[in-house]
Amino acid sequence: MKISVIQGDSFWQFSQLFQLSLPIIIASNSQLNPNQLMIGDDVNIPGFRSTNYTVQANDSLWTIAQANHLSVDVLMRVNPTIDPYQLQIGQTIIVPQRVTNLLIEDVNNYTYEKMLHDMQQITELYPFIQQRIIGNSVLNKEIIELTIGTGNRVKHINGAFHAQEWITTPVIMLFLNQYALALTNNTSLRGWNVLDLFEANTLSLVPMVNPDGVNLVINGATAAEDQEEFVLLLNNDNPDFSSWKANINGVDLNNQYPALWDIEQARKPDTPAPRDFPGYQPLTEPEAIAMANLAQDRPFEIVNAFHTQGEVIFWGYQGMEPPASETIVTEFSRVTGYEPIQYVDSYAGYKDWFIQEFQRPGYTVELGTGVNPLPIEQFDDIYQKTLGIMLATLYM
Numbered sequence: 395m396k397i398s399v400i401q402g403d404s405f406w407q408f409s410q411l412f413q414l415s416l417p418i419i420i421a422s423n424s425q426l427n428p429n430q431l432m433i434g435d436d437v438n439i440p441g442f443r444s445t446n447y448t449v450q451a452n453d454s455l456w457t458i459a460q461a462n463h464l465s466v467d468v469l470m471r472v473n474p475t476i477d478p479y480q481l482q483i484g485q486t487i488i489v490p491q492r493v494t495n496l497l498i499e500d501v502n503n504y505t506y507e508k509m510l511h512d513m514q515q516i517t518e519l520y521p522f523i524q525q526r527i528i529g530n531s532v533l534n535k536e537i538i539e540l541t542i543g544t545g546n547r548v549k550h551i552n553g554a555f556h557a558q559e560w561i562t563t564p565v566i567m568l569f570l571n572q573y574a575l576a577l578t579n580n581t582s583l584r585g586w587n588v589l590d591l592f593e594a595n596t597l598s599l600v601p602m603v604n605p606d607g608v609n610l611v612i613n614g615a616t617a618a619e620d621q622e623e624f625v626l627l628l629n630n631d632n633p634d635f636s637s638w639k640a641n642i643n644g645v646d647l648n649n650q651y652p653a654l655w656d657i658e659q660a661r662k663p664d665t666p667a668p669r670d671f672p673g674y675q676p677l678t679e680p681e682a683i684a685m686a687n688l689a690q691d692r693p694f695e696i697v698n699a700f701h702t703q704g705e706v707i708f709w710g711y712q713g714m715e716p717p718a719s720e721t722i723v724t725e726f727s728r729v730t731g732y733e734p735i736q737y738v739d740s741y742a743g744y745k746d747w748f749i750q751e752f753q754r755p756g757y758t759v760e761l762g763t764g765v766n767p768l769p770i771e772q773f774d775d776i777y778q779k780t781l782g783i784m785l786a787t788l789y790m
Contacts, residue, residue: 395444395490397472399435411468412439412490415589418577421522421544438521439490441578444472447489449481462489493519494579498571501564502770503612506535506605512567513538520574528600529684532642533619535605537684540570545594548692549787552600552685553700555648555744556639556669557607558767562700565761565777566601569784584785591788598692603681606642610635611767618642628668636767639669641679646670648699650682651747653711658742672742682744689748696722696787697748697756700780702768704760710736711749711756719755722790726757729782759783 397408405428409416420428422438431437447458455478459466470478472488481487497515500508517523522542529537553562575581576588602608609617610625614633618625621642628644629635640646644666649658655676663671677683689697707730709715709723715736723734748756762768762776 395439395442396436397439399431399433399437400474401433403431403437405431405437408437408439411465411471412442412492413580414440414578415580417544417589417593418522421592423521440520440522441493441574442490443493443519445489445491446486449483449485449487451483453481453483455481458487458489462491464490492579493575496568496571496575498564498568501561501568501773504560504564504567504608505612506602506609509563509567509602509605512571513540516567516571516574520578522577523570523574528688529680531604531606531681532679533606533621537600537603537605537681539688540599540601541596542570542573542599543592543594543596545592545596547594548596548598548694549696549698550598550600550689550692550694551698551700551784551787552603552744554602554604554608555699556646556701556766557604557611557635557641558637558639559700559702560602560608560611561702561768561770561773561776562761563601563608564773565700565780566599566784568777569781570599570601572781584781586785586789591785595788597788598688598694600685600688603685604641604647607638607640610642611638628666635668637668639766640667640671641681643679644668644671645673645679645682647679647682647685648701648744649673649742650677650679651686651742651744652676653743653746653750654741658740676742685744686747689751694748694752695754696790697745697754698783698787699744699756699758701758701760702766703762703764705730705732705763705779706760707732707734708736708738708740708745708758708760709734709755711746714749714753716753716755719749722755722786723757725786725790726759726783729786730779732759732779 422440524541527536649672658672745756745758
């Protein structure tokens with residue numbers, strides 16, 4: 395919700411009125427100078443919605459405030475023209491309501507459009523979350539990065555490099571929702587003070603790297619738009635695209651990086667395919683390029699690429715990983731029960747390239763077990779285990 399500045403207002407005053415921490419008030423209003431608020435400025439109050447309330451018989455500001463877990467001062471501040479001593483039956487007043495529930499409810503068949511809908515809700519309610527476009531897919535869908543936090547330690551998590559692994563996207567989105575909810579309700583996550591994590595870190599999230607592929611898996615060939623005939627040809631005219639991993643060009647985005655790419659090229663399909671084709675050259679696909687540019691632009695300390703399945707964590711690449719990588723993966727393993735694997739005969743992935751380019755900790759985390767796409771019935775178990783990794787990423 396928004397509130398207009400009047401004489402004498404300050405961010406500190408708003409934090410006291412709404413029982414919100416000052417850092418998230420400031421972060422929600424990056425467009426304003428916190429030391430010089432101007433009368434008439436609109437200030438974002440994160441985690442609250444404005445609702446209209448019709449005054450009933452025997453109502454007073456105090457009873458309305460008590461019923462909504464607010465102070466009378468808050469009601470006075472958002473209703474500056476009312477006479478607190480002469481409320482009229484039928485009169486409409488504004489009552490701020492703190493949101494105490496998660497916004498994300500439907501995680502099944504989590505299409506690009508579902509993600510956009512949830513992103514809009516979350517960023518509107520929690521304006522301390524920043525959103526930016528880092529590139530576009532083959533079909534011109536926006537590839538979106540969300541960031542949360544104000545700290546100098548920049549960490550990164552991504553999901554859905556592979557189309558059939560779309561369940562990784564709602565895992566990331568739900569964590570973002572839960573993190574923001576804890577910040578605005580002054581609660582902890584698994585015992586961690588989330589405000590400390592918020593002030594120490596800037597967390598970068600790209601929940602869906604491969605939006606075209608995800609929609610193809612969930613919605614079928616028509617999601618490929620003008621590439622419909624092409625993807626049907628690659629899929630042997632099978633209308634079931636549930637096993638599709640690639641982007642809409644038939645290129646495996648996690649085989650696209652110049653980290654021993656030539657090995658993958660020699661042993662993988664040599665033409666576009668539903669899975670495993672590494673492209674004719676490294677970094678030909680716009681989605682892969684966007685993710686490479688993102689890592690070049692930001693000094694990520696840690697990168698986690700979420701995939702499915704296997705409940706393992708791949709953490710090394712050609713001996714280029716720093717000593718800290720083992721310490722971190724040991725903690726990831728402790729909080730999930732996932733098996734850490736240092737080296738594997740697979741190359742050209744985002745994690746491989748990140749370690750090669752920056753000599754910083756990078757991980758490919760295989761969530762869940764079974765056959766991709768994993769059944770949605772696994773979601774809660776996957777989420778609870780992955781929550782440990784996401785929190786550990788922030789406190790390590």
